[in-house]
Amino acid sequence: MVATTYGMTETASQMATLLPEEVVGKPGSVGRPLLFTRLRAVGETGEPCAVGEIGEIWVQGPIVTAGYVNNEAANAERFAEGWFRTGDMGYVDEDGDWWIVQRRTDLIVSGGENVYPAEVERVLRQHAAVADVCVVGLPDAEWGQVVAAAVQLHPLATLTAAELLEFAQPQLASYKRPRHILFLPELPQTASGKIARAEIGEMLMRNGECGMRNETTERLSD
Numbered sequence: 163m164v165a166t167t168y169g170m171t172e173t174a175s176q177m178a179t180l181l182p183e184e185v186v187g188k189p190g191s192v193g194r195p196l197l198f199t200r201l202r203a204v205g206e207t208g209e210p211c212a213v214g215e216i217g218e219i220w221v222q223g224p225i226v227t228a229g230y231v232n233n234e235a236a237n238a239e240r241f242a243e244g245w246f247r248t249g250d251m252g253y254v255d256e257d258g259d260w261w262i263v264q265r266r267t268d269l270i271v272s273g274g275e276n277v278y279p280a281e282v283e284r285v286l287r288q289h290a291a292v293a294d295v296c297v298v299g300l301p302d303a304e305w306g307q308v309v310a311a312a313v314q315l316h317p318l319a320t321l322t323a324a325e326l327l328e329f330a331q332p333q334l335a336s337y338k339r340p341r342h343i344l345f346l347p348e349l350p351q352t353a354s355g356k357i358a359r360a361e362i363g364e365m366l367m368r369n370g371e372c373g374m375r376n377e378t379t380e381r382l383s384d
């Protein structure tokens with residue numbers, strides 16, 4: 163029996179759960195808030211988001227910590243109007259089930275447009291040659307940030323950056339398409355087994371600055 167849950171240390175573990183009998187029907191959802199717990203998605207200017215609209219998830223209820231000890235700066239940043247700002251981006255659907263998109267700090271803003279790495283990653287993973295992918299934002303003088311991707315291929319698979327971009331083009335607007343693609347034998351991971359997004363960002367930055375263009379790295383234009 164498998165139940166999908168959503169929580170963090172500051173909420174004494176769980177704040178939402180998708181029941182086992184619902185997992186098959188809504189894979190990827192974290193379900194509904196627990197008893198006495200409220201969630202809401204909040205936009206950039208502090209307004210509540212509509213159903214299906216992505217925003218930062220705020221939580222309220224007895225499960226939420228009273229605050230960080232001896233860290234007023236963190237308290238001021240994470241608590242607002244009686245709510246705790248999780249730092250996660252997500253949305254609620256018409257059934258009241260919640261979906262997590264990504265961490266707020268991972269959001270890419272390119273030319274004033276929001277790009278959610280998880281959306282780009284889902285598209286790139288659909289290619290048969292792609293085993294895994296990590297998408298990050300790189301600084302850009304013209305656009306503020308541009309999309310970059312590190313890609314791990316399946317064993318014996320071959321793929322060029324141009325081929326991957328052509329595959330993704332029908333599903334991604336131009337500002338969401340990677341401008342840098344780096345192929346790696348394996349994506350680096352943290353000690354906890356998560357993709358090391360910060361390390362990958364540094365690798366992509368170094369390759370971008372060097373202007374490398376070979377079978378493993380390409381800079382892409384529209």
